[in-house]
Amino acid sequence: MANLRSPRFHFWCAFQFLVLFQTKVLCYQYKVGDLDAWGVPTSANPLVYAKWSKYNAFKLGDSLLFLYPPSQDSVIQVTKQSFDSCNTTDPILYMNNGNSLFNITTNGNFYFTSGESGHCQKKQKLHINVGNVSADSPSYGPGVLPETAPSYPTVFGSIPQPPSSSTPSLSFSVIIGAIIGSAICAIINGLM
Ligand SMILES: *[C@@H]1O[C@H](CO)[C@@H](O)[C@H](O)[C@H]1NC(C)=O
Numbered sequence: 091m092a093n094l095r096s097p098r099f100h101f102w103c104a105f106q107f108l109v110l111f112q113t114k115v116l117c118y119q120y121k122v123g124d125l126d127a128w129g130v131p132t133s134a135n136p137l138v139y140a141k142w143s144k145y146n147a148f149k150l151g152d153s154l155l156f157l158y159p160p161s162q163d164s165v166i167q168v169t170k171q172s173f174d175s176c177n178t179t180d181p182i183l184y185m186n187n188g189n190s191l192f193n194i195t196t197n198g199n200f201y202f203t204s205g206e207s208g209h210c211q212k213k214q215k216l217h218i219n220v221g222n223v224s225a226d227s228p229s230y231g232p233g234v235l236p237e238t239a240p241s242y243p244t245v246f247g248s249i250p251q252p253p254s255s256s257t258p259s260l261s262f263s264v265i266i267g268a269i270i271g272s273a274i275c276a277i278i279n280g281l282m
């Protein structure tokens with residue numbers, strides 16, 4: 091137990107707390123396009139997805155919620171090449187439950203379209219860039235760990251304003267975990 095009293099352990103406690111705080115509390119779940127249904131854009135707003143992605147700054151830990159009638163649509167994540175050519179065979183990820191959550195776990199470029207034939211050609215496609223990385227470095231997440239850790243020093247600075255249309259995604263069990271974790275850290279510090 092001796093090493094629990096080391097400065098390294100205190101740092102670790104604080105670090106864990108910051109990680110939980112940043113990744114779970116300041117994350118947003120974006121409803122794709124601010125629309126109630128992921129679908130072929132209307133003729134009135136054919137570039138809805140392109141505009142929407144341009145005006146939102148996505149970051150690690152955020153997630154994208156695609157809502158649609160499962161009988162009518164689906165979501166696939168594809169490579170840049172397949173995105174550009176609307177090639178929907180062999181996607182990286184295929185989701186068709188009508189309530190599809192894509193978790194952003196790496197920086198990079200993510201390309202989505204519909205798995206329904208013809209929908210991609212009708213501009214039902216979404217490209218997002220996370221972390222302002224160049225388009226030549228696509229990410230095939232989820233599941234791939236970020237190569238560089240996000241920066242923590244700004245965590246307690248100004249809290250970013252969420253886009254008005256987005257709801258914070260708060261995971262209460264994790265928040266409780268963080269509170270308990272920091273309480274344990276405090277108790278251990280108190281025993282010193
Ligand atoms: C579509 O993508 C698949 C898998 O990446 C590839 O095998 C196929 O040749 C592509 N088709 C076209 C028309 O490019």
Ligand SMILES: *[C@@H]1O[C@H](CO)[C@@H](O)[C@H](O)[C@H]1NC(C)=O
Nearest residue numbers: 153183185190191192193232
């Ligand atoms: C994203 O996370 C949610 C909740 O943790 C999970 O239900 C969902 O399956 C995840 N999405 C993907 C594509 O793994």
Ligand SMILES: *[C@@H]1O[C@H](CO)[C@@H](O)[C@H](O)[C@H]1NC(C)=O
Nearest residue numbers: 147219220221222223224225
């Ligand atoms: C994104 O990166 C480019 C260069 O790669 C830079 O010119 C641009 O200002 C960056 N944008 C933001 C919002 O940081």
